[in-house]
Amino acid sequence: MNPISKIAGTAMALMLVSSLVLSGCSKDKTPSASAAGQNGLEVAELRYQGNVGAVTYPELAEDLGYLAPLKLKFIGNTISGPQDIQSVVTGDTDFGGAFNGAIVKLLAAKAPITPVISYYGVDDNTWSGYYVLDGSSIKTARDLIGKRIAVNTLGAHHEFVIKEYLHRQGLTQDEINQVTLVVVPPVTTEQTLRANQVDVATLGGILRDKALERGGIHPLFTDKELFGTFSAGSYVLTNEFIKNNPKATRKFVEATAKAIEWARTTPREEVVARYEKIIKNRGRKEDTKAIKYWKSTGIAGKGGLIAEKEFSTWVDWLVKEGTIKQGELNPKDLYTNEFNPYLNEAK
Template sequence: MRLFSSVLAMLSAFVLVLTACGSSGSSARTEDGKTVLRYQGWTGEVEFHELAEELGYYQKVKLEWVGNTTSGPQDIQSVATGDIDFGSAFNGAVVKLNAAGAPITSVLSSYGADEDEYTGYYVLENSPIRSARDLIGKKVGMNTLGAHHEFLTREWLAKQGLTNEEIKTVTLTVVPPVNTEQALRDGQIDVAALNEIYRESALQRGGIRPLFTDKSLFGAFSYGTYVVRDDFLAENRDAVADFVQGTARAIRWTQVTPRDEVVAKFREIITKRNRNEDTKAVEFWRSSGIPVTGGVVAERELQTWIDWLVRNGELEAGKLTAKDLYTNEFNPYANGTYPEGSGPDGQALAHE
């Protein structure tokens, strides 16, 4: 049974359910007239929108945290059902949800790979695994299926010459990120997908080496986007515009601000929001991971995964076109509001 065919079937059923239930584009308002935007967070992390609010970049919206998510696909499914107003996921998952009929639009890049931030697929230092062919019959551990780590693993295997039948012999195993490194060291899995704190702390302990990285596949590349429901966008254009401009500026702030200052601000936000978290993860922050000024979305970042699904027989050719799945209309670094390469307030940078 093909994994992605079954995933798309489940998503199609999911979309039928949400359509039957109906989702409203209306949103709550604060006493001073701001639009309330509900979202899910990540424990021990500060997302760009949370930073934007702290930096005072929003004028028309107020964020409301409703809990933490377990994965990108879960986050954007919650957007589609109307449980939250925006979410973020790997673009392959965004494409799949669109293919299943979910009325969502990508409005801003949310994460990616650059020189300092990336996902590595690691093996033990003394592992005999040196090539994709060595992975036949082996296990790869990752945080969830149907998202970034799975797509990148399968893409690497295909680019290295494995057939679809050979790729199917590679077992993709869900392992909580906090346990992935130990599962590798204990021999429960053969390859571990690691990023951010999990990558950096594992590298500090040593004894592992990268088999490949997402950066080695596509270079500097934005891998995920923020999405909103189409009905919400239609009824709350000013709010979505404000959310995008403020979040884009927050992304830019992290791109041009010294690392120590960014980490200090993240630490301050985590402490202030009082969610019973520690700040260990943010100490390992290296960069925004987004290689494009202010998170402007490029067509190829979605088209790559449309083509991937078509090539693998999981999506009908011509059913989706990337340009119909996203908009840069509200991003100040794309719509002419700010000059190219400018800072978070549109000013020219001193070193440029």
């Protein structure tokens, strides 16, 4: 593990220990109980973090009317999946989402959470590339030794993909440790690459497409090339929340699943128009230009159904890395599709 990743991992572990200790005395997790009772649910609202200039599927579900009578309470934005799900553990939010590999690491640390629905993934239209400047001396994985790669956060999707690429290309663990991952806000990643402040930039979605329009860059590899089509991340709830709020849990998952299918089956232009309306109406002073580049959900399972391989892949990877022991985690026990309305259809 390179020094940056090691520090991040240690910090995450310490914060997890603290959060688990504090969970018994965290703030009230059932706001507006009386209002919720009138609607037949245990809670009236769900606290969450959003993404600047983007629309999450729970937000889409609320706008489409699928989530009612539940309401969402926005508490801020994040660009980090690990941070998002840690906020769930500490009781600052009710749900959050992250890359499945990051979730597995938290589950190995005994975090009391359960993934309940997929919310992003990789397909022919939605993927991330790891880009170098045209004319760069970097042609192969071995050329990355001693180089710097920009990622949005540590311990999540891009770190796993990069390390898998390096493993597959035959680099030793010592050589992989010499590849430095640098956290750079996604909106400035392209600029950082063009200014030669990093050697490789992780780009996806609009940021990738706009950078390609400007030219002068090309991908060294992509996550789609490595893993094909798959759901990559899940929303999680705490086990306590699921136990105490089964009706609200089912409502949240059902509404989110329906929103995913709406986005999957509705003409792209209509989806983009809806997203633009949501962004404008919520009044967060955001630019809607990015949403025009939306192409697909990227989610593999209907309604966000989670497939076992979407967790077994990362369990096996962490065993290979020496992070967890063989047999320590059973992928089948790490998630649930119980609340997803498309489960019976899939069976």
